[in-house]
Amino acid sequence: MRICLVTGHRVQHGHNVSHANNKTKRLFLPNLHSKNVVSEIRKKEIKILISHRGERTMTKYGGFDQFLLNAKNRKLTVDAKEQKRKLQKYLKKQAKKA
Numbered sequence: 001m002r003i004c005l006v007t008g009h010r011v012q013h014g015h016n017v018s019h020a021n022n023k024t025k026r027l028f029l030p031n032l033h034s035k036n037v038v039s040e041i042r043k044k045e046i047k048i049l050i051s052h053r054g055e056r057t058m059t060k061y062g063g064f065d066q067f068l069l070n071a072k073n074r075k076l077t078v079d080a081k082e083q084k085r086k087l088q089k090y091l092k093k094q095a096k097k098a
Contacts, residue, residue, distance in 0.1 A: 002032055005080050006054030006067065037064045042090050046083065 003010045009030040015023040031052050036045045040063060050058070061067040068076075068084040076084065 002030060003049070003077055003079075004030060004032060004051040004054045005048045005077055005083075006057050007051055008075075008077050009051050009053070039065055039087065041065045041087060048079075 001010070009032075011030065012028040014026060014028055016026050017023055032049050033052070033055075034047060035050050035055070036047050037050075037058075038045055042065075046064070058064055058067045061070055065087060068080065068087055071080070071084070073081055073084070
């Protein structure tokens with residue numbers, strides 16, 4: 001599916017409207033890019049679909065890991081929730097070792 005992992009932007013539907021006010025259906029596609037993001041905590045590269053706005057949001061929070069840990073679950077996509085669970089599981093495992 002064409003959904004940004006960070007912002008949740010997805011395909012929207014609408015109309016092209018001509019000068020004569022004729023309407024034809026069209027899609028508004030999000031500005032998505034496939035990007036390899038490094039999880040600094042897990043020391044692993046993760047391939048995600050992310051929009052330009054999502055990249056800026058992630059940078060604002062200080063990286064992929066910090067974004068996931070600070071974000072509320074209700075605002076995350078299904079894939080982002082899965083990545084967050086994996087990250088939290090890894091952190092708990094590391095805490096038990098220490």
